[in-house]
Amino acid sequence: MNITGKTILVTGANRGIGRALVDEALKRGARRVYAGTRQPLTHPDARVTPLTLDVTNAAQIQAAVEKVASLDILINNAGVALYDDLSDRAVIEQHLAVNLFGPYSVTQALLPLLTRSRGAVVNVLSVAALAPFAPIAAYSISKAAALSLTQSLRVLLAARGVSVHAVLPGPVDTDMSRGIDIPKSSAESVAQGILDGVERGDEEIFPDPMSGSIAESWRNGAAKTLERGNAALLEAQATRSP
Numbered sequence: 001m002n003i004t005g006k007t008i009l010v011t012g013a014n015r016g017i018g019r020a021l022v023d024e025a026l027k028r029g030a031r032r033v034y035a036g037t038r039q040p041l042t043h044p045d046a047r048v049t050p051l052t053l054d055v056t057n058a059a060q061i062q063a064a065v066e067k068v069a070s071l072d073i074l075i076n077n078a079g080v081a082l083y084d085d086l087s088d089r090a091v092i093e094q095h096l097a098v099n100l101f102g103p104y105s106v107t108q109a110l111l112p113l114l115t116r117s118r119g120a121v122v123n124v125l126s127v128a129a130l131a132p133f134a135p136i137a138a139y140s141i142s143k144a145a146a147l148s149l150t151q152s153l154r155v156l157l158a159a160r161g162v163s164v165h166a167v168l169p170g171p172v173d174t175d176m177s178r179g180i181d182i183p184k185s186s187a188e189s190v191a192q193g194i195l196d197g198v199e200r201g202d203e204e205i206f207p208d209p210m211s212g213s214i215a216e217s218w219r220n221g222a223a224k225t226l227e228r229g230n231a232a233l234l235e236a237q238a239t240r241s242p
């Protein structure tokens with residue numbers, strides 16, 4: 001999958017990793033970038049088409065989809081992370097609404113266009129999907145659930161020719177991680193790492209040095225082995241059925 005000449009939609013495109021993804025896609029010669037944002041956005045590059053898109057708002061998703069003529073790559077980047085201790089169910093629900101049902105709903109709505117282009121879905125998750133970080137426990141739950149969503153969609157959409165990728169970044173220097181004093185990668189370098197991974201066709205993309213340090217063990221580990229085994233089982237069943 002080469003970014004040059006492609007049409008891409010990025011959610012949460014106004015700041016942080018999303019903004020960097022828009023700029024990196026433009027640098028790599030994207031034909032059009034739909035920038036989904038909650039607040040109005042202006043961008044100096046004429047290839048950018050702003051879309052009003054709160055990923056928890058069904059009417060906004062529908063209205064946005066109607067403005068998209070064709071699409072090669074959907075990047076579900078919008079996300080929320082709040083400190084919590086799991087004492088308030090509403091906080092868990094808030095994270096699930098944005099980080100799980102957001103990508104779910106946007107992907108479902110854009111599936112006809114992605115099927116037509118035999119395109120790609122790229123879900124920006126977190127290493128917290130693999131091991132929870134307790135100060136952001138509800139966030140970790142939502143990212144783990146979104147990883148499972150990504151893995152199932154990968155199998156379910158394969159027959160339509162749509163590839164589904166999980167991005168598992170470590171800490172990135174954006175508003176989201178402002179309060180945590182640990183080494184962080186820049187949003188620009190992470191955006192490059194994400195699009196490099198999409199261009200290579202990596203199922204899981206580890207876009208920064210911290211996450212990159214576990215990439216090999218993930219690819220050779222028990223969870224990936226089970227995922228491949230489940231996919232092979234389904235393939236064998238499909239071959240046997242008349």
Ligand SMILES: NC(=O)c1ccc[n+]([C@@H]2O[C@H](COP(=O)([O-])OP(=O)(O)OC[C@H]3O[C@@H](n4cnc5c(N)ncnc54)[C@H](OP(=O)(O)O)[C@@H]3O)[C@@H](O)[C@H]2O)c1
Pocket residue numbers: 011012013014015016017018037038039053054055056076077078079080081098124125126127168169170171172173174175176177
């Ligand atoms: N920063 C990190 O350390 C880190 C690490 C791993 C993964 N990630 C993931 O990377 C993605 C981007 O995060 P970031 O670091 O760039 O965070 P950020 O700077 O806080 O930006 C979050 C983006 O998501 C948007 N957003 C939040 N709720 C939304 C909703 N309901 N509908 C549409 N957009 C919404 C925000 O829009 P508004 O401006 O309107 O609020 C903003 O554009 C997230 O999925 C995050 O979980 C981040």
